[in-house]
Amino acid sequence: MAKSEFYLYDEMLSRAKAKLPQTTGSEVLFSVPKADVWISGSRTEIRNFLDLCDVIDRKPEHMLKYLNRELATPGNMDGPRLILKGKIGPNQVNQRISDYVKEFVLCPACGRHETVLLKEDRVTIMKCNACGAQNSVRAIA
Ligand SMILES: [Zn+2]
Structure with missing residues (x-):
């Protein structure tokens, strides 16, 4: 009896695992x-x-x-x-x-697109919300 319960639990566990999305981490292409x-x-x-x-x-x-x-x-x-x-x-x-x-x-450091452009004085900074990198970008006047 205890044995069948164990199998049931094991089956549930593998089903739950199968439901998890395939994670691609930072490889998500924009x-x-x-x-x-x-x-x-x-x-x-x-x-x-x-x-x-x-x-x-x-x-x-x-x-x-x-x-x-x-x-x-x-x-x-x-x-x-x-x-x-x-x-x-x-x-x-x-x-x-x-x-x-x-x-x-696209963030030059991590390649993701979760970035914002911020103006600081006369410089435009691209700040990445994914990795926190900050890089100056060309100003378009
Ligand atoms: Zn980044």
Whole structure:
């Protein structure tokens, strides 16, 4: 009798273990959705711009400044969209966004994306909420 109780407990234990999620630790990859790029006439729209900023948790104004500078074209926001002057291919837009994420979102120390940008005097610091690292980042004026 005692023996069957033991087996029951053992079975419950292994079931409980099986329910635990497969932990991947810090290996979780941060995936940024692809920009929904639409070229219309002589302008380029990123239709999910605000969504993208939401996912990476950065201010749309900051990424807008970055894109203006890196793509060397002016742009402005229109609702959830970003409208850029000129025709810019989706590959180029996605490449710039991925560069932005590498430079301003991912922690250089641990590679995670739980970071915030803080302004200290004239320096912008990226602070990582996962490992606590603080690194200065380029200012986008
Ligand atoms: Zn970190």
